[in-house]
Amino acid sequence: MTSDATSAGGGPPRRARTCVRCESAKPVLKRPKTFEAVCKQCFFDTFEEEIHEVIVANNLFRPGEKVAMGASGGKDSTVLAHVLCKLNRTKGYGLELFLLSVDEGIAGYRDDSLETVHRNEKQYGVPLKVVSYKDLYGWSMDEIVAAIGPKNNCTFCGVLRRQALDRGATLLGADKVATGHNADDVAETVLLNMLRGDIARLGRCADIITTGSSPMPRVKPLQLAYEKEIVMYAYFKQLDYFSTECVYAPFAARGAVRDLVKDLEAARPSAIIGLVRSAQQFRVAPGETKGQELQRCGRCGYMSSQRVCKACTLLSGLNSRKAGRLLVCGEAP
Numbered sequence: 117m118t119s120d121a122t123s124a125g126g127g128p129p130r131r132a133r134t135c136v137r138c139e140s141a142k143p144v145l146k147r148p149k150t151f152e153a154v155c156k157q158c159f160f161d162t163f164e165e166e167i168h169e170v171i172v173a174n175n176l177f178r179p180g181e182k183v184a185m186g187a188s189g190g191k192d193s194t195v196l197a198h199v200l201c202k203l204n205r206t207k208g209y210g211l212e213l214f215l216l217s218v219d220e221g222i223a224g225y226r227d228d229s230l231e232t233v234h235r236n237e238k239q240y241g242v243p244l245k246v247v248s249y250k251d252l253y254g255w256s257m258d259e260i261v262a263a264i265g266p267k268n269n270c271t272f273c274g275v276l277r278r279q280a281l282d283r284g285a286t287l288l289g290a291d292k293v294a295t296g297h298n299a300d301d302v303a304e305t306v307l308l309n310m311l312r313g314d315i316a317r318l319g320r321c322a323d324i325i326t327t328g329s330s331p332m333p334r335v336k337p338l339q340l341a342y343e344k345e346i347v348m349y350a351y352f353k354q355l356d357y358f359s360t361e362c363v364y365a366p367f368a369a370r371g372a373v374r375d376l377v378k379d380l381e382a383a384r385p386s387a388i389i390g391l392v393r394s395a396q397q398f399r400v401a402p403g404e405t406k407g408q409e410l411q412r413c414g415r416c417g418y419m420s421s422q423r424v425c426k427a428c429t430l431l432s433g434l435n436s437r438k439a440g441r442l443l444v445c446g447e448a449p
Contacts, residue, residue, distance in 0.1 A: 137162065144352070148342050148381070149299075149389060156352055163349055167337050168203050174324050176294075176335040179210035184290040186281060187215040187236065187244070189229035191350045192296030194236060194357035196338055200294060201240050214288050215240075218280045219248035220273060221256025222363060229358040239356060247284040249276055253431055257364075263437055266367045273364075275426045279418065282332045292333040300343040302336075303391040304373045311373070322395035331410060331419045342388065 133153070135141045141155035147162075154162065171177060185200060187193045197215060204211050217233050220226050230246065237244040250256045253276060261269045285293045302322050309318040320326065326334050338346065350357055365371065380387040412418070413425035420426070 145348055148344050148385065149340075151385070159345075159352070160349070163341070163345060164199055164203065167199055167341065168207055170324070170340055171203070171209075171337055174335075176325065176337060177209055177211055177292075180212075181291040182212045182214065182289055184214045184216040184245070184281075184285040184288050184293045185242075186293060186295045187217045187233045188296075189217075189232035189236070189358035190296070191346055191355075191357045191359065192298055192301075192338065192343075194232075194296075194355050195346050195350050196294060196296040197236060197240055197242065198353065198355055200337065201242065213242050214290065215242050215244040216281065216284045216288065216290075216293065217244065217246045218277055218284065219246055219250075220277065221249050221258055223258055225360060225363050226257075228360065232356060232358040235356050245284055245288050247280050247287070249280065252276075252280055252283060253427070255431070255434060260434060261364065263434060266364060269364050270368045270370070272430055275430055278330065279425070279427045282330050283418075285332050290332070292335055294335050294337060296338055297336045298338045298341050298343050298346055299388050299392055300374075300377060302339055302395070303377050303388045304370060306391045306395045307373050307377065308370065318395065319398055322392055322398075340389065340392065 133143065135143045135155035135158050136152050137154050137158035141157065143153035144156050145159060146153045147159070177183065183200075185193070185197050187197060200211075201213060203209060204213060215233060215237055217230060219230060233244060233246075236242075248256075257269070257273055260272050264272070281293055305321045306318065309321055322339075324336050324339050326336075349355075377388060377391075380391075384390075410419045410421060411423070413420040413428055414423050415428040415432075416425060418425055418427070422429075424432075
């Protein structure tokens with residue numbers, strides 16, 4: 117007898133299927149980005165090395181920097197914390213790392229996910245800072261939804277969350293914020309900006325280092341990592357993360373775009389990376405959009421591209437509604 121297995125019916129011998137990398141271990145998944153069938157260890161090694169290559173190629177960090185890692189307790193931020201802590205140790209980045217969480221005040225969701233973040237703090241030995249909407253703005257997200265209804269809550273949450281991350285990072289003395297945005301997230305944002313006709317944002321939404329209207333740089337080490345691979349990495353590593361969706365997510369416009377991106381990827385594998393790469397190549401023609409310089413908000417003193425920052429504009433409407441009247445546009449609160 118030969119050592120090769122024979123096919124049923126006496127056909128020619130078939131070689132046992134093995135990992136395309138090490139050619140010895142049994143593959144556990146086919147990578148959606150490269151279509152390679154790889155074993156668990158080779159998947160770990162290549163996944164981590166690809167993130168390292170993104171960090172090095174884009175000069176995301178400098179030795180001695182303080183980096184606040186956005187931590188929601190979900191799969192993306194948990195994988196970010198796990199991998200960045202490991203690479204900082206094994207590759208000698210020389211970073212001082214922190215976990216930074218935002219408590220939006222969503223009962224049955226954020227309170228539970230913060231329990232996961234507190235466990236991550238102990239698991240990775242990284243200091244944790246939590247900032248809350250209630251402390252920063254005087255409103256919890258649940259209170260905002262009760263006041264305005266569920267339709268536009270994601271607009272409020274996005275604006276307030278971005279500023280809360282900046283404020284938390286400033287309190288930590290951080291040099292920049294690292295977020296867990298993955299390739300799927302970026303592809304969704306590209307499509308959203310295309311559908312809205314937002315040329316300015318389309319030109320920068322795939323930037324791996326962003327500033328926008330914030331003085332605090334943000335970096336996205338996972339930008340070229342597929343969501344599926346992040347899920348599998350967390351699963352195989354048995355990482356401690358929170359998987360419940362935000363209770364207000366069903367009202368978000370992004371949900372329909374997320375489904376569209378998944379359909380595109382199913383019909384044309386690599387569509388996600390294609391969208392990201394296309395946006396990275398996109399450049400706004402000179403004079404097409406007007407650049408805006410940062411200035412201090414006339415109300416809260418925070419950096420903004422407008423005289424009054426978006427957060428103060430939204431909060432002004434909420435506070436006037438709470439007082440029993442609606443502000444006329446341009447009227448002082």
